[in-house]
Amino acid sequence: MKTRRDFLKTSAGAGLSAAAVAGAQPLMGAPAILLRRNSPVAVASSNGLESVATAVGVVEGGGDTLDAVVQGVNPVEMDPNDTSVGYGGLPNADGTVQLDSSVMHGPSRGAGAVAALEGVKMPSRVAVDVMRHTDHVLLVGKGAQRFAISMGHPIEELLTERARRRWIEWRARMSDRDDYLTAEESGYPPPPPPPEDEGDEVDLFDSHDGVRPHGTINCNVVNREGDLSGVTTTSGLAWKIPGRVGDSPIVGAGLYVDNDVGACGSTGRGEAVIKTCGSHSVVELMRAGMAPQDACLEALRRVVRFCVAPRLQDEQGRPNFNVNYYAVNKNGEYGGAAIWSGAGFAVCVAGDARREDSAYLFERSG
Ligand code: ASP
Numbered sequence: 574m575k576t577r578r579d580f581l582k583t584s585a586g587a588g589l590s591a592a593a594v595a596g597a598q599p600l601m602g603a604p605a606i607l608l609r610r611n612s613p614v615a616v617a618s619s620n621g622l623e624s625v626a627t628a629v630g631v632v633e634g635g636g637d638t639l640d641a642v643v644q645g646v647n648p649v650e651m652d653p654n655d656t657s658v659g660y661g662g663l664p665n666a667d668g669t670v671q672l673d674s675s676v677m678h679g680p681s682r683g684a685g686a687v688a689a690l691e692g693v694k695m696p697s698r699v700a701v702d703v704m705r706h707t708d709h710v711l712l713v714g715k716g717a718q719r720f721a722i723s724m725g726h727p728i729e730e731l732l733t734e735r736a737r738r739r740w741i742e743w744r745a746r747m748s749d750r751d752d753y754l755t756a757e758e759s760g761y762p763p764p765p766p767p768p769e770d771e772g773d774e775v776d777l778f779d780s781h782d783g784v785r786p787h788g789t790i791n792c793n794v795v796n797r798e799g800d801l802s803g804v805t806t807t808s809g810l811a812w813k814i815p816g817r818v819g820d821s822p823i824v825g826a827g828l829y830v831d832n833d834v835g836a837c838g839s840t841g842r843g844e845a846v847i848k849t850c851g852s853h854s855v856v857e858l859m860r861a862g863m864a865p866q867d868a869c870l871e872a873l874r875r876v877v878r879f880c881v882a883p884r885l886q887d888e889q890g891r892p893n894f895n896v897n898y899y900a901v902n903k904n905g906e907y908g909g910a911a912i913w914s915g916a917g918f919a920v921c922v923a924g925d926a927r928r929e930d931s932a933y934l935f936e937r938s939g
Pocket of ligand 1: 788789807808809810818819820821839840841842843844
């Protein structure tokens with residue numbers, strides 16, 4: 574006679590029968606996504622307009638989906654004028670630039686990531702090396718840097734003059750009780766700003782999102798065959814506590830790719846994304862049949878639900894920060910959503926790269 578244990582063993586070996594999973598959406602369930610289209614699509618954060626065009630170009634030329642998104646974001650990592658990603662990123666509280674990045678390659682189910690990495694301009698490439706050349710997924714800090722050196726990445730100063738000046742100013746404005754002086758306090762005129770900083774007004778304490786300056790690039794692509802990959806790369810939150818790691822290098826938070834379903838990445842307040850397993854949630858909601866934009870909105874509702882600390886709420890109890898999700902499914906359907914109105918994302922469909930408005934939960938007033 575078959576025991577219950579035998580039955581479970583057989584079920585596990587053969588895969589759960591349809592009857593066994595009826596009414597449930599197990600994580601390994603059959604994907605709700607059926608491949609219907611074959612034109613590549615890339616979706617990215619709003620700073621990724623060129624990235625989506627590059628990513629689609631690479632897959633159209635027969636390139637691999639992961640090479641496509643990494644090549645897409647590399648110029649943004651190398652851009653000294655983008656103070657939220659790679660070289661030129663704003664530093665931590667000590668004045669050191671620490672970078673986070675993750676990659677996922679759908680067809681091979683591969684993942685690689687680095688966190689709090691110092692001295693490497695393109696951390697996404699080190700994340701790829703972690704995936705390709707190690708049995709691990711995430712390397713951090715000094716170990717990540719030593720690994721990067723072993724893979725031939727040059728170690729360079731990432732703090733640009735522009736980022737250093739902003740950090741100096743932030744440090745001086747932090748408190749009127751320490752020994753660091755602002756220009757007004759010293760009464761001695763500050764050195765003239767470098768030409769690239771002229772007319773560049775930045776609030777060192779408050780970005781337009783209600784939190785300190787921050788930013789990230791995420792880029793995801795699906796090719797003609799329905800294979801997917803994604804990358805997220807950032808210098809994270811400006812002036813962070815040294816060693817702070819955001820969502821970007823956390824698989825399932827700042828990035829998630831399941832080649833059966835779709836890909837998603839995030840920007841915005843990383844702590845909120847980590848606590849709600851953001852990108853993974855979006856991909857699972859797409860697996861359950863939701864369109865990408867709806868899945869992004871639903872995952873954002875969970876972020877709002879988790880936002881109970883008064884310090885993180887506005888006067889109406891809503892989050893005083895923003896989170897953005899960018900998603901594409903295996904069919905090439907895509908969407909972007911944010912907690913607050915006014916956000917956008919980049920997309921490239923049928924060779925046309927453009928920005929679109931993100932869906933949102935709350936309308937910003939004014
Ligand atoms: N998500 C990033 C972090 O928390 C920052 C951002 O995207 O603005 O590190």
